[in-house]
C-alpha cells in the first residue's frame with residue numbers, strides 16, 4: 001500500500017502540469033491579501049449601489065484593464081461585453097457632479113454579457129485616502145484576480161488626477 005502510494009506520488013510529482021493561468025509581471029496577489037478581501041467585499045456590497053451609467057456601453061477603446069482575463073487568450077475585455085458603472089451611496093452625488101469623492105468611496109465597473117445579463121467581470125477602485133485609490137479586478141465568480149496599487153490601472157487613471165482620477169462616464 002505504502003509503495004503504491006509512493007509510486008503514485010512519484011508519477012504525479014515528476015511532471016507538474018503546465019500552468020493554466022497567466023501571471024502578469026505587475027500582478028500582486030500575495031502581498032495585497034487585505035486588498036483582495038476588500039475587493040470581494042465590495043463586489044457583494046455593489047449589488048446595492050446606484051448605477052450611474054444611463055445606458056450600457058460597449059468595450060471602451062481606452063480602458064485596457066489588463067488582468068481582467070487570467071486564462072488564454074489573455075486579453076483586456078471579452079468580445080461582446082457591455083459595461084455599467086455603479087457607485088457607493090456616499091459618493092453618487094459627487095461622482096455625478098464632478099466633485100471630489102469622499103474617502104471610503106468605491107466604484108465598480110461591471111462587465112456583462114448583454115445576451116444573458118450575466119456578469120463577466122468587475123473592475124473596482126476605492127478611495128483609501130485623499131488622492132489614493134486602490135484598484136482591483138474580480139472574476140464573475142467573485143475571485144479577486146488582482147488587487148492593490150495596480151500600476152497599469154493607475155497608468156490611465158492618474159491622467160485624470162484633476163478629476164479625482166475618474167473618467168465619470170455616465
Ligand code: HEC
Nearest residue numbers: 060062063064065109123124125135136153156166167168
Ligand atoms: C488605457 C486606459 C485605462 C486603463 C489601463 C484602466 N482604465 Fe479604468 N477607465 C478608463 C476609462 C476611459 C474609463 C471610462 C469608462 C470606459 O470607457 O470604460 C474607465 C473607467 C473605470 C472605472 C469607473 C470609474 C471612473 O469613472 O473612472 C473603474 C472602476 C475603472 N476604470 C477601473 C479600472 C481598473 C481596476 C483598471 C486596472 C485593472 C483600469 N481601470 C485600467 C481607462 C483606463
